[in-house]
Amino acid sequence: MRKLFLLMLMLCCLAFSAVASAAQVTDVKWGVDKDNMLRFVVDLTDAATYKVDVQDKLMTLTVDAALKDGVAKSSKTRSTIASVMKVEPAGNKTLIKIPLSRELKADEYKSFTLRKDPQTKRPARIVLDITAEKRIAPASVATTNKSSASTEKAGVTISNKPSAKVASDTAVVGSKPVTNTRKKPPGVGTAPATVNASVSAPSVNLSLGGGSSEESEKDRKKKEKERKKAEKERLKKEKEAKKKAKKNKGKIDANKVGYLTDGGIEGKVITIDPGHGGSDPGAVGARGTLEKDITLEISLRLKEELEEKGAIVRMTRSTDKEVAGPGASDVDELQARINVAERYKSDLFVSVHINSSVNKKVGGFSAYYFPKTKFDTKIAKSIHDELTENFGRDNLGLREANFYVIKRCSMPATLLELCFISNKKEEKLMRGNWFQNKTAKLIADGIENYFK
Amino acid sequence: MKKIFLLMLLVFSIVITGCSFFQGEKEKPQPPKQISFTIYRAAADGSEKLLPEKFTMTDNGKSLPENALLALVGAKPQSTKYEDVIPHGTRVLSFSITPEGTALANFSKEIVKSGQGSYNEVMMTGAIVNTLTEFPEVKQVQILVEGKKVITLGGHLDVEDPLKRNESLLQK
Structure with a gap:
């Protein structure tokens, strides 16, 4: 009798695990960001394959996972391109149907998957972005960032330096529509x-x-x-x-495993993360200076400096926006920044912040590391030395701290706090070109030294 | 004469011991036992360092680490060279130390405060963790808010897992 019971128990367990291993769709969400990009997010119990079809004015996202009970079958969206979406179970598959207000071109939508993250307890996800009605970024940003609008949305920035000889090659990479980021990042494997x-x-x-x-x-x-x-x-x-x-090295090796730490800066993939953005201004100065604006300005200048040295630069954001999309939690926002670095198999992650304190006297630079590898300390020190030496400051600001973004990413990383917005003198300083250019150049030099 | 002397000695000694006996019974718990420990606070001069502050108080039966945490969160700094970096209104809801040496420091929700620079967050968690790990029985510190683990207090630092002592914040 007891044996029978045990056997039954075992069978139950097996049956349960068999059911559990098949992925299920647990939720389908949508959202429209302030640039009018429509995003659908499909939550899954496990990673699942999918395909996106567009026929006339109907877009269908077919997910190879059964639909779990209790998921809303229909919901209205606030987008101008689609007003409603329907979720239909179809055997072991789930169909998400989106009637469109007009036909879409191939580069007007893109999809990718996100892995399950046990640390943030976020499920596996499939993301579908419809960028057809997206408003173009403001002109002031467009001039500093020369990458095309379509690549920009995916957080992809590819060097488009005006050079007669290489223009045709880079143009091919730059204009490639970002459609299948789940397989490989855009531009991979297209070596000229x-x-x-x-x-x-x-x-x-x-x-x-x-x-x-x-x-x-x-x-x-x-x-x-x-x-x-x-x-x-x-x-x-x-x-x-x-x-x-x-100049042509805008491509990331698809078979790359891990990160590189030496052999020169040329060809290294560096993700720059301008702190805060969108609805989150970060710290605010007495004159109304917003941390998110200064971090973006310095980061865009840093990108140019690094590209001049031959590095491949990716940005978590290159406009004033949230990386995870509007309304995301603090943690989702932080994780989204790491996801960019991981997606492009970055060798280095540099998060740019401006500090603030209730104590108005506090000032200066700090560089933070989380010693998950020996290179984390090395990169923080390399940049910090460059900054403090050239600005004539003491170098006591090199510190360890468990910042989310530098702790949870897999590659060496540093978080820079470039002076204090709460300090009147420094706030004035950081608004100026001189400071922004100089810090960008010095950070780039520090990164170059690190890869030497 | 000798007898009188002995008698007086006897009476005297009885009086003395009696007195002291009497006193001992009533006043022995009176001289309050003082305890002292070190807590870490942010330096007010903007050097972005944690400075040790000597704290002395009457023994209240609570453990030294718990008293140190209560002092850090509840007591005002004793000198202007220290800065209070714990958000106003924050209380310690509970405190315990696991046999493995993880201090569970449970705070009220006021400790969660975003929209400020990372400086305060770094100094605050650094002050909490370094104050508690000053005691040999505390190896690491798990910060809790209303009894639950949180990922971040101010949108910068990751405090979901237990935190270790951070020597890089201490004045060398």
Whole structure:
């Protein structure tokens, strides 16, 4: 009898786990951000595959997971592109149908998945963004950030430096629609063949320049001269190709595992996180200066400095907005910033903040690290040394602290507090170009030193 | 004469011991036992460091770590060189130490306050954790708000897991 009971118990457990392992849709949410982007988020018990179809004016998101009881079957949205969404169970699948007010182009929507996060207890998710009716960012931001509007939405920023020679290559990457971020980040694996060709071609020419035994002394000398000339040309071309490759490196290795910490800054992926944004202004100064504005300004300048040094830069935000979308909790917002760094397999994560205190006397720079790897301390120190040395400050602000964003990301990270908005003198200073440019340059130098 | 002397000595000694016996019974608990400990507070000079503050009080039967935490949260700094970084109105709801050495410090909801710089958050958690880990029985500190774990108090620091002592905040 007892054995039978145990057997039954075991069977029950097995049956339960079998049911549990199949993913289920537990919720479907939507939201419209202030730029009028419509986002759908499908909560899942486990990761599941999905596909997005658009036929005429009907968009269907098919998720390979059964619909759990109790999920709302229909809901109205506030978007101008879609006014309603319907959730329908279809056997082991769930269909989310969104009738559209007009037909969509391929680059007007995108989808990606988010992994389950046991630490924040957030489920696996599928995210579908419809950006068709999205308003373009304000002009003042557009001039400082040259990336195209479509890539911008995904937090993707790709260097589009005006250079006649490489313009065509970068344009291909820059204009690639971000449709399938769940498989690979945009631009991955599209290394331009032109770089390789221009490197190998001169060496082929060179082999033709060898002399034969029947040549006269004069001829040989002439050929020697030519060969030297060819060699010189080859070196020159190689140098040019290298330069070109440097500018072309907007791509992240898809097979990359872990992060890189040495070998020079060139090609390293660095995610910059301008603190706060959107509805969260961060700290506010006596003159009304908002932390979110200063962090963004310095971060955009830092991005340019780093790209000049050959790094690949990703931004958690490049406009005044929340990273997780409006209405997200503090924790969701922090996690969204880490997600950007993880998505692009960043080698380094740098969070830029402005400090504040009730004590108006407090001032200066601090660089925080969480010693999850030995490189966390190294990067914080490298940047902090650069800042304090050049601003003529003491370097006592290098400190350990368990900031969420630098603790929970997998790569080395630092959080910088660039002076105090609560300090009158510093508030005035940080509003000016001189301070913003200088800090950006010094941070970039510190990062360069770190990768040396 | 000798007898009288002995008698007087006897009476005297009885009086003395009697007195002291009498006194001992009534006044022994009277001289209050003082306890003292160190708490850490933010330096008011803006050096972004934690300074030790010597705190002396009458023994109330509570453990030293608990008294230290209560003093940090409830008592005003004794000198202007310290700054109070715990939000106004915050109370300690409960305090205990697990056998593994994790102090469970349970605060009222006033301690959660966003919209300020990370400076206060760093100094506040640093002050709490370093004050408590000053005692050898406390290895780490779990901050709770109304009995529950929270991920962040002010939107910067991650306080979901127990926190270890942070030497980098102390004045060297």
